């Protein structure tokens with residue numbers, strides 16, 4: 001059953017055709033079930049995810065069990081890039097916040113392809129840099145900005161990640177991500193709904209007025225979105241211009257594909 005197309009992920013579709021073709025040989029479709037945990041802190045990361053739809057939250061879990069979201073990953077990003085580059089275990093929990101689908105690739109294949117193909121390695125590096133920037137911005141946002149502005153920022157980022165204006169999420173789940181009380185989110189969401197910015201219904205939040213939502217969001221949405229967009233426009237020394245394969249050691253299936 002075809003449940004998604006790798007080209008729906010902007011990172012994959014930004015790759016040169018030859019590299020995407022190579023990646024496709026190793027990609028598998030996967031369903032991202034709501035609230036499923038893809039890995040825990042300190043877990044070995046066995047595969048990377050390139051979402052087509054839906055959103056994955058990177059969260060820090062405190063000793064009390066309280067979660068705080070560090071970043072939202074969707075069709076304009078990927079999960080597991082650092083592990084492909086350095087093989088180190090996870091530094092936080094990855095949980096599906098909004099259900100969807102993704103292309104997955106086993107980590108060893110991705111690692112071998114990244115070693116062999118400059119454009120793939122450059123994509124991973126640029127993405128992890130953008131992800132780091134997002135986590136830094138979110139940390140500053142959570143420490144400094146009002147809840148209404150933070151909620152608007154979160155909704156816009158989730159919209160970008162999912163690629164749609166109707167988000168399958170609940171106020172309770174969003175409150176957990178922003179580490180605030182459910183009643184606080186309900187109050188702010190009610191205000192936004194009264195002003196015609198969003199519409200909430202059971203299990204869904206619909207964005208009705210994007211511009212007004214942008215106007216009400218803090219600077220953090222635009223800052224994160226701009227840095228993220230550079231993923232797809234970068235032409236730096238490790239950017240899309242370098243497509244050539246490298247000389248690498250033989251003896252693994254991923255790289256063997258390069259020569260097939």
Ligand SMILES: [Zn+2]
Nearest residue numbers: 141145218220
């Ligand atoms: Zn902010």
